[in-house]
Amino acid sequence: MGDLDLLLNGLQSAATPENLMYAAIGVLLGTFVGVLPGIGPAMAVALLLPVTYSLEPTSAFIMFAGIYYGGMYGGSTTSILLNTPGESASVMTALEGNKMAKAGRAAQALATAAIGSFIAGTIGTLLVAFFAPKLAEFAVTIGAPSYFAILLFALVMTTTLLGSSKVRGFLALFLGLTIGLVGLDLNTGQARLSLGLAQLRDPLEIVAVAVGIFALGEAFWVAAHLRRKPLQVIPVGRPWMGREDWGRSWKPWLRGTAYGFPFGAIPAGGAEIPTFLSYVTERRLSRHSDEFGKGAIEGVAGPEAANNASAAGMFVPLLAMGIPVTATASVMLAALTSYGIQPGPQLMTEQSDLVWTLLASLLIGNTLLLVLNLPLAPLWAKLLRIPRPQLYAGILFFACLGAFAANQDAFDIFLLLVFGLLGLAMRRFGLPVLPLILGVILGPIMELKLREALTISDGDLSGLWSEPLGVAVYILTALVVVVPIVLKRVRPGMDTPAAEVAHARAEEESEQDDAKDEKRVQR
Amino acid sequence: MSDIVVAWSPDEYGRAALTHAVAEARLRGHGIVVVNATRGDALVDDRFASDDDLRGVRAGLDEAGLTYDVRQSVGADVGDQVLAVAAEVDADLIVLGLRRRTPVGKLIMGSVAQRILLGAHCPVLAVKPA
Numbered sequence: 001m002g003d004l005d006l007l008l009n010g011l012q013s014a015a016t017p018e019n020l021m022y023a024a025i026g027v028l029l030g031t032f033v034g035v036l037p038g039i040g041p042a043m044a045v046a047l048l049l050p051v052t053y054s055l056e057p058t059s060a061f062i063m064f065a066g067i068y069y070g071g072m073y074g075g076s077t078t079s080i081l082l083n084t085p086g087e088s089a090s091v092m093t094a095l096e097g098n099k100m101a102k103a104g105r106a107a108q109a110l111a112t113a114a115i116g117s118f119i120a121g122t123i124g125t126l127l128v129a130f131f132a133p134k135l136a137e138f139a140v141t142i143g144a145p146s147y148f149a150i151l152l153f154a155l156v157m158t159t160t161l162l163g164s165s166k167v168r169g170f171l172a173l174f175l176g177l178t179i180g181l182v183g184l185d186l187n188t189g190q191a192r193l194s195l196g197l198a199q200l201r202d203p204l205e206i207v208a209v210a211v212g213i214f215a216l217g218e219a220f221w222v223a224a225h226l227r228r229k230p231l232q233v234i235p236v237g238r239p240w241m242g243r244e245d246w247g248r249s250w251k252p253w254l255r256g257t258a259y260g261f262p263f264g265a266i267p268a269g270g271a272e273i274p275t276f277l278s279y280v281t282e283r284r285l286s287r288h289s290d291e292f293g294k295g296a297i298e299g300v301a302g303p304e305a306a307n308n309a310s311a312a313g314m315f316v317p318l319l320a321m322g323i324p325v326t327a328t329a330s331v332m333l334a335a336l337t338s339y340g341i342q343p344g345p346q347l348m349t350e351q352s353d354l355v356w357t358l359l360a361s362l363l364i365g366n367t368l369l370l371v372l373n374l375p376l377a378p379l380w381a382k383l384l385r386i387p388r389p390q391l392y393a394g395i396l397f398f399a400c401l402g403a404f405a406a407n408q409d410a411f412d413i414f415l416l417l418v419f420g421l422l423g424l425a426m427r428r429f430g431l432p433v434l435p436l437i438l439g440v441i442l443g444p445i446m447e448l449k450l451r452e453a454l455t456i457s458d459g460d461l462s463g464l465w466s467e468p469l470g471v472a473v474y475i476l477t478a479l480v481v482v483v484p485i486v487l488k489r490v491r492p493g494m495d496t497p498a499a500e501v502a503h504a505r506a507e508e509e510s511e512q513d514d515a516k517d518e519k520r521v522q523r
Numbered sequence: 524m525s526d527i528v529v530a531w532s533p534d535e536y537g538r539a540a541l542t543h544a545v546a547e548a549r550l551r552g553h554g555i556v557v558v559n560a561t562r563g564d565a566l567v568d569d570r571f572a573s574d575d576d577l578r579g580v581r582a583g584l585d586e587a588g589l590t591y592d593v594r595q596s597v598g599a600d601v602g603d604q605v606l607a608v609a610a611e612v613d614a615d616l617i618v619l620g621l622r623r624r625t626p627v628g629k630l631i632m633g634s635v636a637q638r639i640l641l642g643a644h645c646p647v648l649a650v651k652p653a
Binding site for chain 1: 564
């Protein structure tokens, strides 16, 4: 098969010492940022963007891919040992994983998470190598109106499915779309939202926006909540699993992969739903269902595999259509553009070397993760002892350096500050960050497609629904918005992921309250 | 009645301080206030006692038959938190454990012990683990 040959070629070019080094750096850095709650792979990639301008695009992307997978892995470590899931995708892992750790089975929980991630990531990457070229072949034939519809679908899906509040999601999305409008109008050359400033005539530097929202916003937020009661980390040795753990883990791994990949691959965004589905399935199928809620290994293995499979799946829309569905993917897309590479369906053919080397390096990165992380787990847990002032001082330094390096204009530092304050405000008011970043990055692409479609139809709006595919996607989009609302009316009290998690958390808290009451009585 | 304040952490230094404080309290017939403080600026602080650690301390003090109070607090400076408690209970004596510090460590990090020694209005007993 042709694709397999291409993948093997990719493996060959990814296996150079230099690229292996970048993969290793990426994986270590990714785990580093993944372990620390609050800073994630999206922030790390955004911070590194300016540093990688001098690198070959291939090397840079190998590193980014390593950061992405490493971040996923690191997140699971924190969820298990500390019960503070860094992102929505590892909430389900924390549910059972932390219980396991408290019961003295931290080593097994970490091991099943690591090996499950490896298996899901590897299968997922192979599936990407299989599906992405097919989808790209098809995507090249998609006309501008349908493309616009698909982009709209991706935005609506990620905005409505993530987080607890749709209003907040759309608020963030429109903020992002507005920010994406800044600059000269492509057709008429009019300056939009430039406030009369010469620097705002060009589109905003994506580094300034992403780093401002992710890094500065988080740093301000942390500075506002600097002192918190320290958490109890559960000490852990080297992760390992016994025979029974293997027996109980391998099926959840595969089922989790099966859930995770499709959700990552359709531009529907996020690992929240597949991890939830995987958790619920494992609870139902497990022969040890009484252990759920007390630390069942299936409840770690399944969601963690689903999480990583969806992380891999997201490369399908990214590579085949140029549509990112996670924050990290959208920053990666911005990186592509800054290398002068046009993302989109033609990427697979025009930059096939880059794409296949990237896919191959994902496989390598995944293996590196397993090799590095199993013995290093106790070390990663030590990272949690870094005092926040020192950590965030470093992040702020790199943030300012990066924003300044892009254009060497002090105005970008000012922009960085503005977006940092926006990031702080968003955290304060509970606005999700992902829709904003997607809006900033997909907005201009959407506009381009919209303009194209309208030019073809000579300004006639009906040109937007002239293609059957486009119409189908619009209907799907409408269903995504309407069906949950109707379902809620018809069947109130139906479990959504958010509700389930809230329920589990509430139970846990009431347990803690009970414990506190006991103490009071003792006194 | 004035008390003896112990700057305590769940490690050998805290243990040494507590042992001496208990001996001193028996001698004088005083109560003990155990202070466990943190700056709270890292996600995890090993010197901030877990519930299990606290239970152990309480059990030990119960056994010794002393009146005691165990306090945990989060603030900008660990030394200041101990001093604040000492001022509040009008302490007779502050007991603390001294840890070994390397020259580089002295350059980079501050010293809780030094802060307490300089700021205390009562005698300070500084002990080292055996």
